Amino acid sequence: MIETGEAAVPAATVARLPHYLRALRDLQAAGVRTTSSTELAEASGVGSAQLRKDLSYLGSFGTRGVGYDVGSLTAVIAGALGLGSTHRLAIIGIGNLGQALANYSGYTKRGFEVVALLDVSPAVVGSRPSGGLAVEPLDELEKVIADKGVTMVVIATPGPAAQSVAERVVASGVREILSFAPVALQLPDDVVVRSVDVAGELQILAFHAAARAAAR
Amino acid sequence: MIETGEAAVPAATVARLPHYLRALRDLQAAGVRTTSSTELAEASGVGSAQLRKDLSYLGSFGTRGVGYDVGSLTAVIAGALGLGSTHRLAIIGIGNLGQALANYSGYTKRGFEVVALLDVSPAVVGSRPSGGLAVEPLDELEKVIADKGVTMVVIATPGPAAQSVAERVVASGVREILSFAPVALQLPDDVVVRSVDVAGELQILAFHAAARAAAR
DNA sequence: TAGATTGTTAATCGATTAACAATC
């Protein structure tokens, strides 16, 4: 359970809220005004009972016999996800992946702003991979976090560098980290780390492929 | 549970096997010959009881009082993950992210090979984003999958294109898909889809940041 | 033998699902 001011929301529910938000925005873009738990669940890839249960942790937003207002439910979920305030991101490690993340255009409309890019390599420092921000030297990590008011960090460094970068980030006061480095970061319990491992995802698929082959 | 020829492995366990494999390879690179469930669990970011329980679904590989042989446990897990045979990948959608994925160098040593890149845009078709493979037109998806023996697909297209691409991929016989598109793909139950949503991960972090702020 | 560590059992915990009373 994740304690908030109001209520406790299970971690599994929190992880699905972005799916619901995305599905709601798709419905909104399609001009749909009112939806049902069945329709929204289908668009989100979950069951309708699960959707209703998940929403129940946030409160009670539907009308029995009618369904949910797309606009107001969107606002509720965006609010729960803390997308009211803007989160200021630093991307650390401007290799292939870091560049791709820097160029991703979807941040702003989702409540995020990339305010800093950092890399250790002199060959990359000073370049402007997304046309805008210049890459700053990793040496200045602490100063950059403080000066630019960074509130969240994306680590896209090679594995061996990630632990020390993460420690410096945490020492600078950042408590939310998204890591693409394939290592288990050892950090204090109050730091929230989400980890994305592309090679690991492929390996999970490979497991299923092997299970399929063995079943034949 | 995921049925294999031998046994049933819980999905949560399968998702952790890549972590164990990575930690084992790190230990191996550091010259460690024998490890314990405590040491390996720490390096993998899980508890030792969970590690032993997970391994027990695959068999019995340790020596009581001694621990695990790093080399042979590595082989066991790599084998369970189906990394013996090479998996032939196609990356579809060569934008920022697709390019970064095409340039990622870690595939080969992990049992994967990128054999095709595809994109819909004439401006991209024919280019060689990673120096090697040329991008082929999305039109030829079915032919490319057949000719190159593609066994797994990575979808890095914009959201709206993903569903139709996925349907064509499945119709061509591919049953394992890694998707970076922020949509819930509607596919037959026997298709395994892993989905990575970077914006969603940031939103989950934002939820925790908001909960932290509310608690103060 | 004494010490260490596995593999497994049993207890706990958390998440999902189904069913339905409440109610628009």
Place this chain on the structure above:
DNA sequence: TAGATTGTTAATCGATTAACAATC
């Protein structure tokens, strides 16, 4: 009122954790 759909309860299911007998 009749039909529809929510919000919630209770049952089920699956995953995690702790403890310890087995055994090197």
